[in-house]
Amino acid sequence: MNSLAMRGSLLSLVFLVVMLGLWELATATSGGGGTAELSEYELLMGGAGDEGVARVPPPSAVISHAIAELANPFYDNGPNDKGIGIQLAYSIYRVITGYSMALAVALPLGFVIGMSPLMYKALNPYIQVLRPISPLAWMPLALFIIQDSERSAIFVIFICSIWPMLLNTAFGVANVRQDWINVARTHELGPLRTAVTVILPAAAPTILTGMRISIGIAWLVIVAAEMLVGGTGIGYYVWNEWNNLDLASVIFSILMIGVVGMLLDMALGRAQRLVEFKE
Amino acid sequence: MSKPFLEVDNLAKVFADGQGGELTVFDEVSFALNKGEFVCIIGHSGCGKSTILNVLAGLDEASKGNVIMNGKEVSGPSLERGVVFQNYSLLPWMTALKNIMFGVRARWPGWSREQVRTHSERYLTMVGLDKAMHRKPSQLSGGMRQRVSIARAFATQPELLLLDEPFGALDALTRGVIQDELVKIWSETQQTVFMITHDVDEAILLSDRIFLMSNGPHARIAESVKVNINRPRSRATIFQDPAYHRVRDYLVDFLVNRSGTATPDTQGKPRVVDPTLLPPVSPQRPAEASACEESNTESAARAVNA
Numbered sequence: 001m002n003s004l005a006m007r008g009s010l011l012s013l014v015f016l017v018v019m020l021g022l023w024e025l026a027t028a029t030s031g032g033g034g035t036a037e038l039s040e041y042e043l044l045m046g047g048a049g050d051e052g053v054a055r056v057p058p059p060s061a062v063i064s065h066a067i068a069e070l071a072n073p074f075y076d077n078g079p080n081d082k083g084i085g086i087q088l089a090y091s092i093y094r095v096i097t098g099y100s101m102a103l104a105v106a107l108p109l110g111f112v113i114g115m116s117p118l119m120y121k122a123l124n125p126y127i128q129v130l131r132p133i134s135p136l137a138w139m140p141l142a143l144f145i146i147q148d149s150e151r152s153a154i155f156v157i158f159i160c161s162i163w164p165m166l167l168n169t170a171f172g173v174a175n176v177r178q179d180w181i182n183v184a185r186t187h188e189l190g191p192l193r194t195a196v197t198v199i200l201p202a203a204a205p206t207i208l209t210g211m212r213i214s215i216g217i218a219w220l221v222i223v224a225a226e227m228l229v230g231g232t233g234i235g236y237y238v239w240n241e242w243n244n245l246d247l248a249s250v251i252f253s254i255l256m257i258g259v260v261g262m263l264l265d266m267a268l269g270r271a272q273r274l275v276e277f278k279e
Numbered sequence: 280m281s282k283p284f285l286e287v288d289n290l291a292k293v294f295a296d297g298q299g300g301e302l303t304v305f306d307e308v309s310f311a312l313n314k315g316e317f318v319c320i321i322g323h324s325g326c327g328k329s330t331i332l333n334v335l336a337g338l339d340e341a342s343k344g345n346v347i348m349n350g351k352e353v354s355g356p357s358l359e360r361g362v363v364f365q366n367y368s369l370l371p372w373m374t375a376l377k378n379i380m381f382g383v384r385a386r387w388p389g390w391s392r393e394q395v396r397t398h399s400e401r402y403l404t405m406v407g408l409d410k411a412m413h414r415k416p417s418q419l420s421g422g423m424r425q426r427v428s429i430a431r432a433f434a435t436q437p438e439l440l441l442l443d444e445p446f447g448a449l450d451a452l453t454r455g456v457i458q459d460e461l462v463k464i465w466s467e468t469q470q471t472v473f474m475i476t477h478d479v480d481e482a483i484l485l486s487d488r489i490f491l492m493s494n495g496p497h498a499r500i501a502e503s504v505k506v507n508i509n510r511p512r513s514r515a516t517i518f519q520d521p522a523y524h525r526v527r528d529y530l531v532d533f534l535v536n537r538s539g540t541a542t543p544d545t546q547g548k549p550r551v552v553d554p555t556l557l558p559p560v561s562p563q564r565p566a567e568a569s570a571c572e573e574s575n576t577e578s579a580a581r582a583v584n585a
Contacts, residue, residue, distance in 0.1 A: 278417035
């Protein structure tokens with residue numbers, strides 16, 4: 001009971017209960033004055049009386065909604081009504097596809113930049129200009145060139161996740177200890193074998209850090225991208241539920257975005273621990 | 280006289296001094312090593328010992344001069360020249376065994392996995408690490424790491440082994456133990472070894488000859504001191520040998536009094552010195568001087584032959 005981890009989780013639980021309690025209380029009181037005149041907006045929404053007043057749902061409503069959704073996450077009742085699992089699967093698929101493509105480009109390119117000061121000098125200006133561009137700014141161009149909203153979303157993920165991986169790979173490769181390179185040299189390893197057997201493991205922790213940053217960014221961006229392109233995915237789902245004014249669904253999906261993002265990060269955190277080494 | 284195994288001719292290294300000028304660390308360094316010899320090089324810091332070793336290894340390039348091993352010019356690193364670095368340079372993500380297998384596999388790419396493993400284990404056992412072979416370098420003490428590093432170098436069976444102050448970072452006790460192991464492996468394999476050290480006793484224990492470098496800049500290998508002490512030598516008994524004190528006094532005298540002014544002979548080759556043939560440097564040891572009279576005649580003959 002007195003271990004730090006135990007006390008930490010206990011305190012977390014206390015915070016949760018307090019927060020949910022405050023939330024519940026706040027939403028309960030605001031619904032009190034239902035007799036007031038309906039605003040134009042409420043009239044538009046077809047609301048009459050208490051029932052139709054749009055307000056932030058209490059946590060109890062969100063939780064019961066979440067239980068119902070999670071009980072059947074993969075139902076599919078047409079384009080406007082799919083289970084949360086299907087929507088998340090679409091988003092994850094897009095993130096993984098765009099992210100893998102970015103990795104496939106960033107890793108070899110990062111090696112080239114990291115191993116050759118000349119290439120670093122030649123490519124660095126482009127990287128510095130392209131890197132700060134908001135990934136969504138690419139969207140119109142992507143839509144025009146690719147002519148496919150699905151692939152455009154994947155392209156946006158590609159373009160936003162490539163930079164941290166590229167820069168971290170280049171940095172990791174460039175900063176491999178000269179001693180280890182000398183070991184490879186005295187053992188007459190060729191450039192390719194040196195890259196695979198010495199530089200890659202030596203730079204792996206740095207590369208994984210870049211990959212972890214990238215997956216976080218990709219998950220941030222996919223929500224916004226899907227709000228734009230629509231159709232499927234968790235970003236579209238949030239926006240669609242907002243249009244439906246189903247705030248319980250909105251809050252639930254926000255939480256799900258957080259949970260999936262955390263899981264993605266944890267997965268890469270695991271991978272990072274696998275390649276870490278102590279000197 | 281047949282051509283020596285390794286010939287270093289007129290080597291020099293010039294660095295930019297950072298103020299637009301040049302700094303010649305060492306200059307006109309010439310020497311030769313015979314096959315199977317154990318040679319140590321001693322000199323004050325900054326005389327370029329490590330640079331010479333790196334040039335021999337092919338990791339660094341000399342500004343002038345050349346190195347010829349087995350009739351071939353040294354250009355770039357090679358498996359024929361194994362290096363043990365002062366900071367061990369083990370790959371930290373591999374276990375001790377994997378580190379050695381890394382070297383063995385590079386040396387004999389055609390070997391089966393089993394062959395590589397057996398060979399590597401044999402060398403790890405030689406340095407007494409058979410029980411720690413699955414540990415990573417971070418889980419080994421400094422002494423154990425250096426043993427792995429030595430095992431890796433010997434396991435690839437290079438024709439020339441270059442040791443850059445391999446025991447510099449170790450405590451005296453550990454150093455002694457590994458010195459004994461080094462002597463043991465060396466006497467089994469009879470490889471040619473070129474080693475940098477700052478430790479006079481270590482040099483006497485291990486070497487056939489000791490190169491003495493004058494101070495930089497423009498450092499030279501001024502003298503080549505013969506260590507006329509019979510093998511096998513042991514740390515525990517070597518100091519009882521009168522020749523040991525003659526050599527030791529000579530080395531210390533050089534390092535303290537003469538390293539600033541000493542020069543090689545007129546042809547740029549190190550002056551060959553056998554301290555046991557010289558009159559004693561320190562007069563407080565007359566008894567020892569007479570005690571080694573007998574071996575003196577023998578070594579005098581050898582000195583003439585050389």
